[in-house]
Amino acid sequence: MWIWRALILLQLVNGVLGWGKEGHFAICKIAEGYLTEDALAAVKELLPDSAEGDLANVCSWADEVRFHMRWSSPLHYVDTPDFMCNYKYCRDCHDSVGRKNRCVTGAIYNYTMQLKSGYQDSISVEKYNLTEALMFLSHFIGDVHQPLHVGFIGDEGGNTITVRWYRRKTNLHHVWDTMIIDSALKTYYDSDIAVMIQSIQRNITDGWSNDVSSWENCANNQTVCPNGYAHSIQFPLHCCVDSSG
Ligand SMILES: *[C@@H]1O[C@H](CO)[C@@H](O)[C@H](O)[C@H]1NC(C)=O
Numbered sequence: 348m349w350i351w352r353a354l355i356l357l358q359l360v361n362g363v364l365g366w367g368k369e370g371h372f373a374i375c376k377i378a379e380g381y382l383t384e385d386a387l388a389a390v391k392e393l394l395p396d397s398a399e400g401d402l403a404n405v406c407s408w409a410d411e412v413r414f415h416m417r418w419s420s421p422l423h424y425v426d427t428p429d430f431m432c433n434y435k436y437c438r439d440c441h442d443s444v445g446r447k448n449r450c451v452t453g454a455i456y457n458y459t460m461q462l463k464s465g466y467q468d469s470i471s472v473e474k475y476n477l478t479e480a481l482m483f484l485s486h487f488i489g490d491v492h493q494p495l496h497v498g499f500i501g502d503e504g505g506n507t508i509t510v511r512w513y514r515r516k517t518n519l520h521h522v523w524d525t526m527i528i529d530s531a532l533k534t535y536y537d538s539d540i541a542v543m544i545q546s547i548q549r550n551i552t553d554g555w556s557n558d559v560s561s562w563e564n565c566a567n568n569q570t571v572c573p574n575g576y577a578h579s580i581q582f583p584l585h586c587c588v589d590s591s592g
Pocket residue numbers: 418422448449450453454455457458479592
């Protein structure tokens with residue numbers, strides 16, 4: 348009996364996480380290639396031992412801790428009212444009891460601010476755990492780009508929509524997090540994540556190279572612009588956001 352419960356629980360747990368482990372690993376592995384020498388040095392300085400010198404190894408840490416750091420759970424997504432296809436920071440960035448800024452875009456502002464201030468004064472270094480800030484930030488930047496992490500409240504970002512993926516019954520959120528990637532890995536990349544990453548990197552240098560500068564820089568000299576990631580249509584930034592999140 349208990350084993351079924353454990354299995355069901357695992358399924359549920361799986362369903363609400365962000366991109367699966369492979370997705371977050373690939374995202375961070377690719378991102379590392381775009382760090383400047385200084386940024387890479389700063390990242391290495393902050394990495395915990397468990398990372399073994401590679402940011403990609405700790406990019407799923409935020410999912411692993413979300414059940415004992417329960418407060419961090421709402422920081423993985425931002426949902427809009429049902430059938431509203433226009434994400435708005437002020438309206439949407441809150442948790443289920445209405446606390447402001449407790450969503451993925453709010454968290455991206457928060458951890459960016461912590462890391463930035465950590466390099467401006469030593470007080471911040473004591474005030475914040477910048478190792479955690481780095482691990483949260485690199486995870487949430489991945490999550491905000493998963494379309495169903497900016498979904499509808501009513502279906503919990505696709506978690507309550509049952510679908511079939513090939514022969515398996517699952518939910519729409521999980522298909523996006525994990526199953527598309529798993530199937531692609533098996534079908535096209537011989538189940539080798541390194542080969543898939545290389546293929547994406549090749550596409551970035553070939554077809555998508557014009558987009559790279561827009562990934563590296565935000566408009567108006569902002570350090571980070573998560574609203575743009577959450578919304579495919581650009582809308583006036585700043586609404587009620589102050590950059591301290
Ligand atoms: C900002 O980071 C701190 C430290 O991890 C955390 O306690 C707080 O809940 C975060 N707030 C948001 C909106 O992410």
